[in-house]
Amino acid sequence: MSAVTTASPVSSTPTLRLALRRSVFWVVAGVGALLVAVIAVLVTGSGGAAGPRLGAGNPAPAGGMAVVEVLRQQGVTVVPVDTLDEAGDATAAAGDATLFVSDESGYLSTDQLGRLGDLASRIVVVDPDFRALQTLAPEVGFGGVSTADSLNAECTVPAAERAATISTGGKTLGLPAGTAGYTGCFPGENDTFSVIERVTDDRTVTLVADTAVFANDEIATYGNAALALNLLGATDTLVWYLPTLADVPVTGPPSLGALTPGWVTPVLLLLVGVTITAMVWRGRRFGPLVAENLPVVVRASETMEGRARLYARGSARLRAVDAIRIGAVARMAQTAGLPRTAPLDHVIRTVAALTGRPPERVYAVLVGEVPDGDAAMMALSDAIDELERATALAARPPGAGPSPTAPPSTGRMEP
């Protein structure tokens, strides 16, 4: 017995401090990469932040943040809303308010547009679609894209007069000449106008054909800013209403999301967490693997099997049968009590005499016959086997035990 004691043995598992020190490069590299990514997003990402067109908080070129911020600086309370109900609440709370509407995606139905018209005394509709025109200003049609080189006010609307010019190249609205109650400003050719004001008993609806007038990138050009500020800044409160999907009336059965209880998603997240912890639990190795050199397993009979397959592939029938014959002749000679060096003729004659068969037949089985097919080879093999058994049976002294089929034992008798 040998005893080996290892006091405070060396641990091959690194301690936490050592592991941290070893991985400090990767930690620093990872943090650095993260930092670079964050900075890159901050620098370039402001333009890429997608928001709604003319959104009150959208600083993108198509957004409306510029005009909203200027209005706020001028003391106007700007209330951004998303739904018609909220817009109604906001205008009711403010009393006298201006309602700015830009329904780019056409979410509002005719009924909703009708309600919209009653919400405020001053309504500015930007880029009205067909339904909006039918509801709020039935006489106005579409005028196509303006081709005029310059758009001048040429009307008595104060805001337009102060603006004098606006951006060219936008959409226009068509207003037949002499239509009562309407004032068209910034005319193009063929009775088209970029801004149309309709004054009825208690309210003013201003239709602005193109969104560019209010957009961040165009607001500072021409008289856009003057037009926007005068249209929108007339009252203390401006309700900035951009309709969203929430305005679309829900139809049909409730969706799957509405029917799902609130806890389903968190439970799924928890199951993900359980899976990860279970993977760590089962996957953590209990110490390193122990290496060992194992011997290859080579069976000694592999060369023999290989030779058998070579015979079979090459259909070497005669060679195979001859091998069997040589073995059988040697065994029969031994059985018959002949020396190992006995000539073949002698063996054949002895076997023929023992078994009482014609020597020609024995000669054919042991030497002469050439198998010309697999069936013939099988038959010949069986004949050799049968002859060997017969010889063994005939050579046995009478009175010996049964089992004449047992081959001569090659093993030694154990004492």
Place this chain on the structure above:
Amino acid sequence: MTLTGRFVLLVALGVVPIVLLGDTSARALAVLAGWLLLALTLGSIDLALAASPRRLTLARVLPSRVRLGEEVTSELYLQNDGPRRLRGIVRDGWQPSAGAGNNRTAVTLPPGERRLVALTLRPTRRGERTASHVTVRSMGPLGLWARQATLIAPAKIRVLPPFHSRKHLPSRISRLKELDGRTSVLVRGQGTEFDSLREYVRGDDVRSIDWRATARRNDVVVRTWRPERDRRIVIVIDTGRTSAARVADEPRLDTAFEAALLLAALASRAGDRVDFLAWDRRVRARVQGASGAELLSRMVDGMALIEPELIEMDWTALPGQIRGITGQHALVVLLTPMDAPGASTGLLSVLGQLTARHTVLVASVTDPTVVGLTRTRGTREDVYRAASAERTMLDATRVAAAVRQLGADVVTGAPDQLPPALADRYIALKAAGRL
């Protein structure tokens, strides 16, 4: 660091509060976050309270040798040098062939105390089996998280050849004893020497009557003879590539070891001097000048580490090696595969040199399945296989005939029959006085 199934269960139990309390999505998410935070906090506390798996003193008590097929207990003593109670699992990193079975043991180790981790090894392979490390996983008091460290604690045990053939030894020794005091003149020859005189009893060969002694006394006296002692026997084992092949799921090399051990034990009892050499292109093991129990123990010790090499046996250098061992006439036993004439040319080329000086015995393992295959001829493939088996036997017979023609003796046998067959041939040679 690692975590346990209990921690996984704890995290999974979070489903209950989430379903019960989370009536809206936002609240459910808050409950989820709270639960995960709770689990992580508990786990961290547990980890902080776990005992250090590094502050241990390890001691191993292990026998240096074991015979293949026998069991041995590997004792590993763990002493806790830290201030906290260590609860955990210990894995003793033995090689798979050491046969350690389930090598994970749960231990509880109060501070300053010592515990025994006993492991029963049942090696499955000869050679040196090693353990390199001990891995300790220390759980916290809640059993949620655990600390883990692998401690370097090398150990090795030498697995000796099994020597199954020693069961044949008593019967061979008794036959050896029968040789002593045999009067038969038939065995009198070069290798026998005069032993003593004794009275004639009926049945003794009249030719062994010593007339001169009879004349001095009134009784008829016969001479007795005993086999000569102090003959030299050199056992050479071929460790080249052909000895790696398996017969009856045992490498030929291991069968050769069995035969060599039985022969050495027997010859050493018979008073002969045995030298052992394992050779391919260089000496893998050599035992010279030992006798009795020391001979066997040195032989098995040397054999334990020998594996077949992927090189051809260098027969031409063998006569020189044997000359280096003994200059006298000796019985040289060559344990080598004897399969095909092509592979045995090296052996045949030097056999003449050896037989000129020594009595040479070539012992070889044969495949017992080959004989059976020659009788199986049911299908076309069987016939071809039988033909191939006959061809294999014929090749072996031709090599054996060539070896006999060069003056050497041949012993062949299946793996379980070769060792007793070799011992019997040795006894026969001894009885014939040919040593």
